[in-house]
Amino acid sequence: MNITLHVWRQKDANDPGAMEVYTAKDVSADSSFLEMLDMVNEDLAQKGIDPIHFDHDCREGICGMCSLVINGVPHGPQAATTACQLHMRSFKDGDAIYIEPFRARAFPVLKDTIVDRTAFDRIMQAGGFISVNTGGAPDANAIPIPKTAADKAMDAAACIGCGACVAACKNGSAMLFVGAKVTQFANLPQGQSEKAARAKAMVAQMDLEGFGNCSNYSECEAVCPKEIKVEVIARMNREFLGATVKSSS
Amino acid sequence: MSSTPTTSPAQSPSSATFISASIGKKVLMAFSGIVALSFVVGHMLGNLQIFLGQERLNAYGESLQSLGAGLWVIRISLLLFFALHIWMGVKLKAENLKARPVRYKFNETVKASISSRTMIWSGTTILAFFVYHILHFTARTTDPRFLQLPLDMAGNYDIYSMIILGFENPVNAAVYIIAVGLLCTHISHGIYSMFQSLGLTSPSCNKTLHRFAHAVALILFLGFSAVPVGVITGALKLPKNPPSNNHLQSAQSLEPISIESGGES
Amino acid sequence: MSSITLDSKVPSGPLAEKWDKHRFDMKLVNPANKRKYTVIVVGSGLAGGAAAASLAELGYNVKCFCFQDSPRRAHSIAAQGGINAAKNYQNDGDSVFRLFYDTIKGGDFRSREANVYRLAQVSVNIIDQCVAQGVPFAREYGGLLDNRSFGGAQVSRTFYARGQTGQQLLLGAYSALSRQIGLGNVEMYPRTEMLDLVLIDGHAKGIVVRDLITGEISSHAGDAVALGTGGYGRVFYLSTNAMGCNVTAAYRAHKRGALFANPCYTQIHPTCIPVAGEHQSKLTLMSESLRNDGRVWAPKKKGDNRPANQIPEDERDYYLERKYPSFGNLAPRDISSRSAKEACDDGRGVGEFGRGVYLDFSDAINRLGKNLIKERYGNLFDMYERITAENPYEVPMRIYPASHYTMGGLWVDYNLMSNLPGLHVIGEANFSDHGANRLGASALMQGLADGYFVLPYTIADYLARVGAQNISTDRQEFKDAEQQAREKTQKLLSINGSRTAESFHRELGHIVWENCGMARNETGLKKALQMIPELREQFWRDLKVAGVENSLNQSLESAGRVADFMEFAELLCQDALHREESCGGHFREEYQTDEGEAVRNDDKFTYVAAWEHTGYGKTAELHKEKLEFENVKLATRSYK
């Protein structure tokens, strides 16, 4: 099939950037979306044009590196699927596809569709951990954890940190990402002692990074490739409120 | 292997930062929303007494009036909560716009409901309508007839007739119904949001909560619009009593009623 | 050059006491002095991430580097199946010794006993550590940890977190690392690629890196360097590795004098989704656990291109069940992979390109019901359907082996230090504890063992011996290395030929896969050894790299990595040619029984082949570390 691509091109962080139009010819329906871009890039490189830059690594939907907004939707039209797992059979011959970077103040564009997501790392550094040093941990079975709690923790822990939630949110909010981590630890006995401090510290850092607030659009949930639910945001709110009440009493 | 002391996450910010915290603002939004919501519910229940007759409604109005200073306490605190709600709402909106400075060329929405995306606009419209509504029925500055209504049989201000006179004008009724509709979309997303902001949802009850929010909004909408619809359809009519058919003329001979003694509508 | 003597530094004494004794014998760094040392950790995967966090907790200054935008994205994240540990929670007879034995045997008796025993010993601590960090392992209803049997093991010792074990373990290590970054004990450098190792007086004291955003090349100095840069499976181009996985860091260290051990030990995973066309950029692994319920078969007739469902039962060859009645579909990876290749070479492969066999669930679905199968493998089935647009509940999956893991790597001693003092190598990047073949769920174990529980002790021994040196990057050695890196970069950009690095990589991968893949022979290897230098020469003549030096430039990144693969591929084939035996992942067609089983040559090849770089395009020099087996008897691996 032949596809017309409208792609955001931006040389570097300071370049204003603009949409450019390219054509992808003879695309196999079996190729992945990123492989289609590989083909276009091979073509551009032949012509001496700097290829379209896009982040990617594992290409199997787990590293969270790929970060394209395809026709206005982070990771594209297929639910629960990262851009790298999206296949061209989701499109048809003659389609026009818009490819843009994740947009949020906290995710500045570095080049083309590549954005800087280190804000997520800084949120994690503020409190996304259980403070245990290596060694000295008690036997893994010393504290039984009910299966339901472990499952809930795992549901939240499935987050791949891609940032699609931020990109989809009309407020550029990172609540789904932060909520997922807070929820994971809040469900585990190991996470209890730092529960309050963690919620406050992570939220404070999140705000500092310039992410927006949650207006409960649920766009984040709709695009999350790992189907993290917005209830993790409620859980974070509860933890945050609890922490505030506790520290002021 | 643990020679460095265990450190816990960055020290919790003081509660002074609560308002500046994203979630803090949302919590205030939710609390003020609850207050506004309870006012709205109370108001609807009050309004619906119109169907129990003139006497009942006017007596209800009078009972509110009799609160005296208490009424002012309620009004002012309501006003403060509204102010808080608006202040936070505008602040949130401003921050949210800032957080997403560049828009997508290809704009798409996957899931967000229209009501969720228009909170600031439904809110602002409601606000504008409130001002008009208060001028209309509470301050009664928009319709000279209201100031000339005779007292009812029990000697109370005749809210009943005022409402009917107000809504006999189809434009008034339509504006009212539209505004109430917007209020209810605001509320349909607001109630769900409120639970979410306060951390009171869970995966198991999420669907139910959405349904509940929509149901409340719908009930409020029906409850509020019942009154103008009743008037327009003639289900609610001006009282035959006081005797004069041409009550307006008889009203003219009465002394104007001061605003302070006005009823709650 | 050949003055190198390989001292494995394995402590004396009984196997079970070696590690304890060694820990006692090693020098310690005084807690108050740890601040004076800087350790450079390259890599933030299970090995690098765990090491960086643990070293920082101990009080060292740590600088950690990765090429992704966040340490959380190292390719460890992609591991699905699980992690082994000799916990014996299932009371099914597991023990440290059994895990040790299984690993030695699985590795076809080509690994170092003492290292493997230590690995089995610390495996139990890993699970404790991870649970304490909040890793949500699967649990039973009683609240205790669940286990499964994996990769043909006879005991259930594999811990898992749904199909995302690697992710959860890595996020655990990443959280520990994040905490140390937040505390200021680790300086993290994401989107930074190591381009060279810097030696000062023969000791590894720093690295040269390129900032992948600005393109700036600079140096970092430290008292020791640890490489946890992962495996080189992308030498085959198509593999289950991430697109960025590379041999660059390890190979540049090799060029600086570090010996590369056993490069020919590569693991081909039997259950991957077959190649779908020329456009293919990587292959996707389908968890091995599928073989617990799926039956592998190929048509009996050559060129039978009827749809699977129309091939009658008696025209199907369930070749694993036929050839290995006791292990059947659960035969080890190398054996299953090779059998699939044989069937396809025999003209009985399925799918568009004839490179695939069926993994059929119809029996299991009939026996257990679709729901149970869905419960067990639902997400894998979904993934398969997403990629192939075929529904595996209705038609059998098509699978084919793909490059997955590399047992070879930089040579290290018992302390995980290479022959270059100060250079430590951990995780998949070292030549590892897996011998010639790795058991399923043991790489995660090894990465974390190295990072959490071995390196933090053993590096102290080195540091205490040499003392803090506070080396400055102003030294000439750094300037020279930076200059060389810059020149190389400029050279790549200036060729301005007609082919992209990707296209060269694809061609290289094809050569290596065809001649040094699942089965190797002298003719093929010699052919490859002739073709690779030719291709490399063409690469340096006809490469085209778009973009500029001082900018984010993915073409340039790729070109640099491919350049190293071009050289490394030759080493790989050379090692494969020299090892005239079949063992584990290294199958030489000349050395097999009449039934096609691998034949080891213990008399001649019970050693680690560690290669020394002798110059660009020159044949590397072989050094041997003899493997001594005092606690196990060398036996023929049999899974019949």
Ligand SMILES: Cc1cc2nc3c(=O)[nH]c(=O)nc-3n(C[C@H](O)[C@H](O)[C@H](O)COP(=O)(O)OP(=O)(O)OC[C@H]3O[C@@H](n4cnc5c(N)ncnc54)[C@H](O)[C@@H]3O)c2cc1C
């Ligand atoms: C699809 C798949 C499934 C697997 N499943 C399992 C399983 O179920 N069980 C199991 O035990 N094992 C499994 N493995 C193997 C296992 O995941 C890996 O062997 C292991 O995670 C490697 O960890 P590592 O820390 O050594 O390297 P990696 O996790 O690959 O980390 C490498 C790090 O080095 C950095 N790096 C690399 N080169 C450079 C450079 N030049 N400059 C700077 N930084 C650099 C990278 O950024 C990264 O941070 C699987 C592997 C794959 C590919």
Ligand code: HEM
């Ligand atoms: C009777 C009138 C009103 C009621 C019952 C009401 C109720 C609510 C409720 C319950 C919420 C949800 C709070 C939360 O997310 O936790 C909400 C949100 C909101 N309200 Fe109102 N509100 C009213 C009037 C207004 C007015 C006058 C404005 C004017 C600006 C306004 C602006 C907003 C905005 C912007 C939000 C969304 C904030 C966000 O999530 O980003 N509301 N309202």
Ligand code: FES
């Ligand atoms: S590239 Fe790893 S998730 Fe898409």
